[in-house]
Amino acid sequence: MSEDLMSCRHRRPSSPSSVAPPDDDDLLWEILLRLFPLPSSLIRASAVCKRWRRLVSDPGFLRRFRARHRTPPLLGFFSVSGGFSFTPTLDKPDRIPAARLTLPAHSNDRCCFLGCRHGLALHLNRTRQVAVVWNPITGNRRCVPFPPGTGFVLNAAVLRPTGNDDGQLIPFKLVLLCNNYDLGPTFARIYGSEPDKWGNVIAAPAPWIPTTRPSILVGNTLCWWIGEGDILGLDLETRSLALINKPAGLTSKCAFQILRTEDNGLGLAVLSGLCIQLWKANSDGAVTWVLQKTIELDKLFSPEPLVGRVGTTILGFAEDANAIFLLWDAGVFMIELESLKFRKVSESTRGFPCYPYASFFTAGSQVGEEEAVFGYFVPADQGGGQE
Template sequence: MSGDKGLPAVGRRRSPAPAPPLDNDDLLSDILLRLPPLPSSLPRASLVCKRWRRLVSAPAFVRRFRARHRRSAPLLGFFTQGDSSVSFTSTLDPPDRLPRGHFSLKLEDRCRFYSCRHGLCLIVNRMDRQFLVWEPVTGDLRRVAFPPEFGNAGNKLVQHAAVLRAPGDVHAGEDHSIPFLVALVGRDEACTRAFACVYSSETGVWSNLISTACPSMVPMYYNPNTLCGSSLYWLLGPRMAILEFDLDKQFLEVIDVPSSDDRYRMFQQWVIPAEGGGLGFLCMSGYSAQLWMRKVDSDGIAGWVLGRTIELDKLLSLDSEVNFPPLIIGFAEEDNTIFFMTSISGIDISVSIVQLDSARFKKPFRIEKIDYHHPFSSVYTAGNTVLVSNNIGFFVLIDRMIYHRGHVRSDGY
């Protein structure tokens, strides 16, 4: 009968209604993984309900969150070396700004902080002839002995080094530490040749030494290195040049700088990635930041081309009668961001952060000493941190994590 058409067939069972998407833990976890990698993201999510708190606080989820965002890790702040310690200053705005005291590390005698990259920091201990690879977010600290050629029995001198994550989508080991490489550059006693080799935390050994002629020039001790593509670069002095260490092809090369004035000038030159890829060079000329690019012409000859110039006195509204020309004290590779020291008033030193691609800048902040400062980018998930709201509507981070519990492991020789 026509009146029966809308009735269900006898004996036919209806399929159960699918669970709402947010009732599926796996699907919800995949959604939460897409939160921005800022320190406040997971604490805020944990306040939604007990279920969300359980998901985002699970160690497996935290590891997945860090792995997903490690290639787009935010700039958290910078490290500065003191007389006997390394201190951290956050450059984020609330509620993501980390309190002072985070990531601090007491240094051993004759240690020097060299560089940051990929969530790792590198410190050299010349007295004990070893490198310290520090992962501030976890507190993990590993020791790597100098290769034999640079030890007690060797005749080569360590000049500089760099740290970076091992290539590829390599996951952390059972102890959740980041697999890393340490690239070392050194020289002979006569300063006629430069040497390089690489240590792998996965194999626990140094590669064979490679070398190139490098007469009367050495990598400047405290000038940080830059990673462009598969190559690391250091500035040479006292006659200015650039030392390239290609990690993939395993070769060293000395490259001329783009300026006819090839004197090494501290805080005024920096190797940077070029716009669109390749090798770039930043040179200060008064209040102007000149961005050079290395190009190869139709005959296969490489040379430098001036790309663009940023007038910092106009961008940052600097007063040339009060301030001195800006000095470069740090460079964040992941963000292509330069730290410029712009003025000194009494004991206050003012620093501006300029993003080179967009020419955007952040409100100036203060530092306490003139030195190279080391920008630090990483995914910080705040550990056992909760985010609470005070009575005036601001969010406050309350951190219970204790760092540096004496967990020190030795690698290498």
């Protein structure tokens, strides 16, 4: 055996601790940008040394990190079963404790949770006549009083003008769907946090009444489920309300869930018995529907046991993850509609709506607190044992 080969065999690899971090900040910046956008990634990186902590806490780095990954991870879902609560869906060490995302509520007020989008959550306080826009990661909130002449708020939605989760609370847009307590025509009002102003009334030609299900954002249109499966769409560019009819032949005995398809189109999940039909809307002047896929739940979930014979129900839809939340006999499951991968996310067998929450949880979210949550506590004034 040659000396070179013997030398290679007996040479020990360098210890990870003996390898010095890159000296060039620009190079290190580019490396850190490529970390997975999971909650623990940047927190672990910030624990390496002061220099790494400084880089991953830099606002410019965090903006580029979010922009590079674009789609934030699905952290879990909110629900109102037995009180307002958060259920995490990620595994450790990325699993965020439920108590970490808790909304302080006024126990005597009539409040209604209406969903999440772009890292923000929204609920209405009907007692105080305000909409509360809340960033669950930072805890920042803004109360927006209902405008004069609002009437009864049927539903609402929040979104960012840029469509990105930038970790901030402002700017945002708030949309209210209302009527005048008398089943009169539905109308919408749009609020912009910058410049803190409500727009004009957007009237609909018929008295449509949306449910309290959260809206789905498809392109520039907010869509709400109404009546027996039809869809009310608010075009945010043209500022107009329109009705989109459900696929012909479907009855009120079916359960419906509006979807946003992979190509950012309008879709519909129709649950009937133990089958889910996935429809896609084709718009060429008039909307027509095409059946794309049928999911047979009893085959998909086998060999999951049927335990309590709980009625199967669609509980919610995660826009960015293209996944539905479904109540099945053994609990709540999340199904990715493209791959049909599924997993149980809750043991609950109560059919309350799920409000999926996706956001970037980074080292700059709440410096000095988020590290302790995941067991990687690093004092804010030290950042790590090495320079």
